[in-house]
Amino acid sequence: MHFLTTPAMSTFYSCISNAVLLFALLPNTDGYFLQLLTECRYTSEDLHDIEFLSRQIFNKLEFARYNSTLNKYIGYTEHGVNNAERWNADPAVLARQLSNLDVCKHNTALYWENMLKKTVEPSIEIISASPASSKHPAMLVCAVYDFYPKGIKVTWLRDGQEVTSDVTSTEELSNGDWYYQLHSHLEYTPRSGETISCKVEHGSLPQGKVVTWDPSMPEAERNKVIIGASALVLGLIITIAGVVYYKKKSTGRILVPSS
């Protein structure tokens, strides 16, 4: 499954740079806000529909816009229309704006290569939790952390069969650091001997990944047991070594002749 190479046509990727000019002409809080927003817009990696836009915004109102597809300015207010007319009459102005489309193409190709194409595999963990409703006595949560980019499918399997009922899931939540997380809940009535798994499909996992729930012991408990057992073995070794050493020493002492 490749989510990246087939984005929905409605998805616009854009790279926006924003120049803000703030005129504090009046004392205190009043001022004027002029923004110049330049944008490279495209829907797919082949960049067949890439366009460069330069929007001029005064106090939140866009009054004029250059659109590279038209190679023209469009005015939206009286002031904008007047300016658009003047800029459109100057071939040098239009040529300069159109050359920004080449900058867009160059930068966007780099952006795809270095960012949009990158994928990061999530960590997947199944944990047991108390059910939200009283319909079933048990609930499992498949916690999927730190994947990139957005676009993931998480399903539950019971003995290899996909489960669709009593499954709820969060949205793909943004961590705010480029990564996303998602939590899928399965409410169920345990059957003996069954296997329950969580299947994750994502751009970073070409074959998908299946994690199986191990009901025997939660990992934290298992770790405690492992640490305890290791300490016990280590203690036994030291004790045996001590006893052997002591025996050797005491036999040695007996062998020393006394006169």
Ligand SMILES: *[C@@H]1O[C@H](CO)[C@@H](O)[C@H](O)[C@H]1NC(C)=O
């Ligand atoms: C730019 O102009 C083209 C051609 O008219 C149009 O299809 C496109 O939607 C315009 N883009 C924006 C963001 O206004």
